Amino acid sequence: MLVVVGDLLEDIVVWATEPIRAATDSAAQVFRSRGGSAANVAAHAAARTPTRFIGRVGDDGAGAALVSALAASGVDLRVQREGRTGAVVLVVAPDGERTMFPDRAAAAELSGVEPRWLDGVAWLHVPSYGFEHEPMRGEVRRLVALARDRGARVSIDASSTGLLEGLGVARVLGWLAQLRPDVLFANEAEAERLGVDGGGEVAASVAARVVVKHGPEPTDVFDAGERVARVPVPPVAAVRDLTGAGDAFAAGYLAAAIDGADATAACATGHALAASVIASAGGDIPHG
Template sequence: MTSPAESAAPGVLVVVGDLLEDIVVWATEPIRAATDSAAQVFRARGGSAANVAAHAASRTPTRFIGRVGDDAAGRTLEAALAASGAEVRVQRDGRTGAVVLIVAPDGERTMFPDRAAAAELHEVDTGWLDGAAWLHVPSYGLEHEPMRSEVRRLIGLARGRGARVSLDASSTGLLDGLGVERVLGWYAELRPDVLLANETEAEVLGVAGGGPVAASVARRLVVKHGPHPTEVFDDGVLVERVPVAPVDGVRDLTGAGDAFAAGYLAAAIGGADATAACLAGHAAAASVITSPGAGSPA
């Protein structure tokens, strides 16, 4: 039987958050401190929320809400996201943000974000939520004011319209920087229908094995374990372990979690159960981890 977390009425997946430029540095040899290290450098449209919207747009009607600078970079990123098929609604002011990503030869990455205008999202036109069946927000949206308060307002408005809500834990650095207890308090207050986290994020939050804390922060917790089975907890109780198909040639994990979110949410909106939604997420994630940045190879 389909659970409440997958029973949203047909409508639009609305994703709120960052639209940024990714500057992706692929180290082609072990990184040597304080001197040169050989690398390839790529530039691409990025931002966690924008990545989710771009991957979801080919699967379900999708709208992105965010803020970019009133500059050429912002206009270029907006056009690139719209080209994915997503409906793009952005505020424009200030300077467009960017993220530098250093990707080691084993595919693991270190990120240096400068969100700039993205973190200034506020006073969103409530009409931008029209038709929303599901609202998804990466936790990056909780990092700074005024965006934090605006995200909370939008979640309340979406809920009032009958939309489901999901959050992504986003980053261990973000969680530690904000304070784990503080973040857990926000999650418990917002009580998303689905909380997505990778293994290390779940460990930092203290919800890796489910239990009372997991039950307090989300109706459903989805914990990704890289190439190992994804675990699904409903009200803190393990209900599914979904195997991950092997992927050859893994080179860059940038955006894998965002792609998983897109596949999972698009399937859930369509009525898929937890297993099918996770499998859709795995397939979407597999499409990005062999190429630079968060996009699928052309």
């Protein structure tokens, strides 16, 4: 089973329909959907491999609705309920690029997870948002250790340049070197911040495999710091909202890898799944 640990949040997506003008009105469409990086990965992976989500939401109506929505995607949920459910406001420019305003609230307070919630784990995936605050940071590290003890593989997503800079790049590199994931996912900007964009010693020190995404350009795969694959990205007809594209890629890659795919095939599956979300609002599974 793939187990994903992290955020289950409400996404409030603002699609600007004209260039954004500061300090005045800008025309937009507003959507609400189930969000959270870890929840996105779980929702997309569940149709392809047995998937469990571990996280925390508030003891409120918003939390209940999010749990119900994620369960409807076929995900097996293990969720703590206390406090206030978090949300993210995403302002998406007409070119598809987005600016995010997260309020993780209860999601960042995950702690005391029962070890049996990891029963059956073959692969544990963690977005780096889980390292932003205590107590969740320490809890994620504990879950990684427990998963390793059970023989599971581990992957970590770099998640956000803002997050990396806020935590401190040197600090994050130290954590990665200690946790030594089997796979580290990063987009081009995140890889540059971490110094792993071209492979080399830094990449070799933080993960057995580093997967670097370059948007529409080929994805690079580095094993022990050496590039072993460069996987083309098929063109897409339209890009409207990049929210969740990286999560969908990770879901496709992980589901394929669990099924025995090599790096090239896993990336190709990730590319196909990412392409399915970038024409719709937010990172949830497209409907209709």
